[in-house]
Amino acid sequence: MKAASFDYVRPESVAGAVRCLVDAEGDGKIIAGGQSLAPVLAMRLARPRILVDVNRIPGLGALRRDGDSLRIGAMVRHHDLLEQRHSPLLAEAARWIGHAAIRSRGTTGGSIAHADPSAELPVVAAALDATIHAVGPDGGRSIPAVDLFEGALETSLDENEMIVEIEMPIPTAWGFAELSRRHGDFGLVTVVAAEVEGSWRVCIGGLAAVPFRARECEWVLDCGPAGEDRIRQAARAAAAAIETSSDLHATADYRRAMAEEFTRRAIEQAVAATRAGAH
C-alpha cells in the first residue's frame, strides 16, 4: 500500500521544526530515519497532514564524549553508533539492529521516540538511566529514560516536542545478550547488564511494554562479589520479577526462562570484562 497524501516541510533548525509541529495543530509528524514511520505511513496506520523532515537540521548528527558520558545527537544513525569507539556497549547494541540498509538511515532519537518494546536502544537507555533532552514550544526539558517510556510505542513526549540529544553514562563494564530468531530480527529478549559508578544496572527488553529494570537482580549483584552463584541468583531474581504474556512469537514461560538465561549471559559477560580489566 502507498502512504496517504501529506504536505512535506524541511525546517533548517530545531526551533523551525517545533514551529511546524505547532502549526500542524496535532496533525504533524517528525520523520527522522523513516525506518519505522515510513512503513506506518504505507500501511496507513498513521495519516499525518504534515511531515516534518528533520534530516537537514545542522548539528543533530554529532556524537561527543563529555567526561564520563556520551552526548548523542538525535540524528546520529545506528550505523554511526556501531562505528564509534567511546561506548562499546552502544556499538554492540547497534550491531543487533536490523541490517546495514536499516542502520544507515535509522536514528537514535527515532528509535527512542518510537519506543518499540523489542528495540535495542531503549533498553540501553533505560539500563544506563539516560537523559533525553527535548525541545518544545516552551523551551527545552530533560527527561529521565524511566519517565519517557510509558507503554508500547508510547512516550511522555508532547506532540509538539522533539528529541534533540540523548545523554548516557559510559559504563565501566557491560554485557549485552539478545535472543532473536534470525539475524537482524527484533529481539525476543534483550538484556543489558552494566556497571556505572560502582553499581549494577540490569535491564530487559522484549518482555513487557517498556524496558524492565530488574531492581532485585541489581540489588543481588550490588551485595557482594559477582561469583557464579551470585550471578545465577541474580538472574533468577530478574526472571521471578517479570510479568510477561504469551503471544504469537513465544509463550510467557519460554520468555521468562530465556530472560533468566540471557540475563545470566549478559552479567557474565560484564563480569568477565571487569576481571580482564583488573589484570
Place this chain on the structure above:
Amino acid sequence: MQVNFSVNGRMESVDVEPRCTLADALREDLGLTGTHLGCEHGVCGACTIMVDGQPTRACLMFAVQADGCSITTVEGLQNDDGKLHALQQSFCDRHGLQCGFCTPGMLMTAMDLLHREVEPSRERIREEMSGNICRCTGYVGIVDAVEEAARTLNSADPTD
C-alpha cells in the same frame, strides 16, 4: 514538488507528490524498473539502492527527501564498456538467481558489503545478506556468487 538528484551519474529532475517513495520515482518517473518493490515496508530488501554511498531501502525514503543526493541503482552496476559487473557475472555463473525478483536488491547489498570487506567469510556473507529475502534459490548460490565476486575483484588488475 520539484526534486533534483543524480542517478547513476546523470542529473535527473522529477516532479512528484511528497508521498511518492524514492522507489516509485525511480520506477515510474524515470523508468528505472531495475529497483524492485516487494513488501514496501523495509523487510524484503528487493528495493535496496545506494544513496550517497549508503545502502538504503528505496521504499522507506520519500523522493522529496533525496533532493541533492547521489543515487546508484542496479542499472548503474555494469561497467562503462557494457560488460557485466563482477557481481552480476558471478550471480549468473553461480546460479545466484532464478526468477530474478530479489536480484537487484541482492546485488546492491552485496556491493555494499564488498565495499566494506574485501574478503568476507561465508558466515559474514550470510549475516549481511540476511535482510534480503529470496523465495527461489535457497541462498546457497547467492552466497557462492558473492564469494566468487570477492575473489574476482581481489585478483583484478588495479591498473585495468
